[in-house]
Amino acid sequence: MIVMKFGGSSVANADNIKKVGEIVAKQQNERCLVVVSALGGVTDALIQAGQTASKGNENYKQSLGNLEARHLDTIKNLLPITAQSSCLSNVKQKFNELEDICEGVFRLGELSKRTLDRIISYGELLSSVIISSYFNAIEIKNVWIDSRKLIITNSNFGFAQVNFVETNKNIQAFINNSNANLFVAPGFIASNETGLTTTLGRGGSDYTAAIFAAAIHANALEIWTDVTGMMTADPRWVSNAKTIPSTSYKEAMELSHFGAKVIYPPTIQPAMQQLIPIWIKNTFEPQQPGTVIENISKKENEIITGISSINAISLLSLEGSGMVGIPGFSKRLFEALSSANINVILITQSSSEHSICVAVNTADAIIAQQVVDEHFTHEINTGKLEPLKLEHDLSIVALVGDKMKSHPGIAGKMFAALGRNGINIRAIAQGSSERNISAVVANKDVKKAVNVLHEAFFESSYKQLNLFIVGTGNVGSKLIEQINQQQKYLLENLNIQIRITGIGNSRHMLFNDEGIDLSKWHQLINEAPAMHLHSFVKSIITKNLRNSVLVDVTANEQVAETYAELLANSIAVVACNKIAAASTYNNYKKLKNLSREYNAPYFFETNVGAGLPIIGTLNDLMKSGDTIHSIQAVLSGTLNYVFNHYDGKEPFAAIVKRAQNEGYTEPDPRLDLGGTDVMRKILILAREAGTTMEIEEVENHSFLPASCMEGTVEDFYNELAAHELHFKALYENAQKNNCKLKFVAEFKNGKAEVGLRAIPSNSDFYHLYGKDNIVLFYTKRYPEQPLVVKGAGAGADVTASGVFADIIRVAQ
Structure with a gap:
């Protein structure tokens, strides 16, 4: 014999009850006892009606009227007209009883636990009567059982304790003395020794089924609900939650105690005592195997259930x-x-x-x-x-x-995963x-914690990053394009799933926790709400998604000022923006310390040399115990491009304008030509080499006339044109000495300087073409022949690829 329990969602309406009928019909070759809950939502509605009546509010009558209409409609949609009369009469009689009880509550202005149990018992009484009548109507012959006559409890109304000796004796006698093949019983309800109605606690219908199963030594207990078994995590929170095919009684007890709503915790004990397997099945996908709970789990490799x-x-x-x-x-x-x-x-x-x-x-x-x-x-x-x-x-x-x-090591892995995502643990x-x-x-962290742990223990095949990108200009657009192109490759080859969940620019901000559709992000962001940087940052923090990363591909000071708040909330920062790393030394150090303290990576490789591994190489030298003696570099792809193309024939201003149009310059080209950008870069390298230095300490030998730095960008171009003879003279003087003009940065003996130099043909800098950068590291290990890093140091594609590489470093 088997016991089957169908929950409120399974019997919520006529269509669902028909599905229940199809499932039960397949069991007619074996004796079966079906336990049912109230129609979905009815118990809460009955509680509300009782409470409304106790407050002297006559609206309880309308609530009862709505409930009556719902049950009568269910009967009319389920039963043929010829079979409706008796069931309708039975249901109307029960609602008359309910109205009388609630009227008494209304007049007394009091709702005791005893009376509340009586009121809410009608949910299961009504549903079981309707379902029993439906089964008979479709020729699934059955006997209706009043569970109150068989299950005996104490008088702890609302959460009554079962007297198993009396209960087992009653159930066994009833079943053994009946020739029926199928029984239908209301769950949740019982009675005390004097016959007063009691209830077994919310979720008690599961418990009712387990009580029946244990008493009759059933072959199996089936709990039919609206999910396909127990899950590795709450599927409403974890999109990749998996069905647990097999688990033990003790594991199931732990999971149900700690919030797994699929099964009511007391249900397991009676079945466990009799070693009755419990199946969790889906009424709406009955072909799925679901989860079996038994004495010893059959799973083989999983450590965590x-x-x-x-x-x-x-x-x-x-x-x-x-x-x-x-x-x-x-x-x-x-x-x-x-x-x-x-x-x-x-x-x-x-x-x-x-x-x-x-x-x-x-x-x-x-x-x-x-x-x-x-x-x-x-x-x-x-x-x-x-x-x-x-x-x-x-x-x-x-x-x-x-x-x-x-x-x-399980506990260590658990706490490490939580710690990396900034989830503070208050007690263990x-x-x-x-x-x-x-x-x-903290409540605000629980969803994130569950996702982090699920990724750590059940999704070892990949790690998910949630990116929030600020800046959709040349570099930002190329980055999004590269991510879209490489998503499949990263998942298949590096086990990294990159999801862009936020995009912001100077006009709009767009969010989607499930990932923005990158095939039409241009259209989506133009239809998105207005950009407010404070709101954008607060949204990142509030969403609290696991492995969150801010990707800053702007040159905006306000964006750089948000890094500290994000890092302090364990949100990684990948910055193309140089402003933060080149700000005051105290701020630079603060960001590095926050990164370490809150396990939030702060990467800014593209601050120097776009996609070239310059900072990474320097960091590797330092970590391995090398000492930096000096750094010599051409660090401006823009200036290299300009001086490689300027020959005195085409105006200097035209060359600069072309560099800007091709995406090599900063939005304000004066940052490049005035040397500010290179000053920032050598400052960052000096700091990464371990030197305390401020931007004011970097000496700048500017080649631009002072007037070029005044006014607007348009004024800047006008001044360049006006000083064409100055630039031509610089070029011709270098040519006379068989030299090329290069804007060079140098760090040596704790000091840094930048400036335009005439480079002779025997220099490493002489054969530097196009937009290339070059860095020479002279160290304890490379004292005479330097370690050289050389390649394209500007351009949207290479800069975006450098940012992309930093994002992958975050994942790894």
Whole structure:
């Protein structure tokens, strides 16, 4: 014999009940007992009606009328007209009883737990009567059971405890004395020894099914719901959550206790005692295998079975030197909580015995604080204990698996994954069975925590990055294009899934937590809300997505000023923008420290040399113990382009304009030609080499007449044209000495300078063409022949590729 339970979503309406009929019809070769919940949402509606009546509000009548109409409509949509009369009459009679009870509540202005149990029992009574009638109408003959006649409990209304001796005897006698092949019973409801209606707690229909299954030693217990079995995590939070094919009773207990809503926790105990397998199946996908819960899980390789969580938790912390070495404090704490019927969810105590911390439901927290403070009044008044500390807005996230005990390092992996994503842990608990590791985190972090842990333990095949890109000019657009092109390759070859979840420019900001459609991002961003940098940054922080990265491909000072806030929230920063790394030394150091403190990478390779691995090479030299003696470099692709193309025949201003049009210059070309951009670059290299230096300490030998730096960009071009003879003279003087003009940066003996130099033909800088950059590192290991990094140092494509490389470094 098998027991099948169908939940509220499975019997929510006539169409769903028909699906239930199809499933039950396939079991007619085996004796079967079907337990049903109330129609979806009915229990809550009945509670609301009772509460409304107790407040003297006649609107309860309308609520009952709506419920009656819903049930009558269900009958009319399910049963043929010839079979409706008896069922309609039965349902109307029950609603008449309900109205009488609620009228009594209305007149008394009081709703006791006993009366509430009576009211909400009608949900299951009504649904089971309708479903039994429907089965008979489609020739699935069955016997309706009033569960209240068989399941006997104490008088703890709302959450009654079952008397299993009497209950088992009643069920066995009823089933054994019947020749029926199919039984239909209402879940959730029972009665006390005097026959008063009781209920088994919300979710109690599962428990009812388990009680029946254990009493009759069923071959299987099937829980039919609207999901395809137990999942590795809540699928509403984790898009890649997987069905758990097999799990043990104890694992299932842990998962259900810590928030997995698929099965009501008390359900497992009766089935476990009789070793009855429990199947979690989907009413709407009955062909799917679902999850089986049994004594020993059949899974082979998985160490972790699932990840679960409980929200709305508060922490109570009892601390004080008066606890140390004094036995009985824990006992007194739990006695105080027990006296107020407060359930303790998690316990942790310091080894010094100086503090003990427990987690309770937030709804119980204030009462808990009151009873504990009252219980320890003497110790608090004498200074032996501090008043109880109470923290709200917390959640528990739990990692569950039978095999954790035999695999070291699970806790380390769990906490490392959370730490890398800036998720602070307030308390930790692990039982001696090592089947569960629980951590208390902030409510705002729980969804992120579950996703981070799911990625760490169930999605080892890839790591997901959530990018927020600011800047959609030449470089930003190329970057998005490159990411779109390489997504498949990265997933297949590097196990990295890059998802752009935010794009902002000077006009608009666009977000999509599931990833922006990169095939039409131009159109989407133009239709998006107006850009507000503060709102953009706050959205990144508030969304709290795992592995979040700000990618700054602007030259905007305000964007650079947001890095500190983002890094402090464990959000990585990849910056093409040089302003932050070249700002005051204190700010530069602050950002580096924040990156280390909050495990948030801060990469800015493209600050120097676009896509060339210049900073990375310097960092590798430093990490491996080398010492930098000097750095000589041509670091402006723009200036190299300009002086490689200027021969005195075409105006200098025209060459600069062409460089700007081809995307080689900063938005304001004066940053390049005035030497500011190169000053920033050599400053960054000096700092990365370990030198404390400010931008004012970099000496700039400018070749531009002072008037060129005044006014607007248009004025700048006019001044360039006006000083054409000056630029021509520079070129001709170099030519006379068989030299080429190069704008060179140098760092040596703790000092840095930049300026235009005439480079002879025997120099490494002489044969530098187009937009190329070159850096010479003279070090302890490379004292005479320098380590050379050379290549294209400007252009949207190469700069975007350098930013892209930094993004991949974040993932790795």
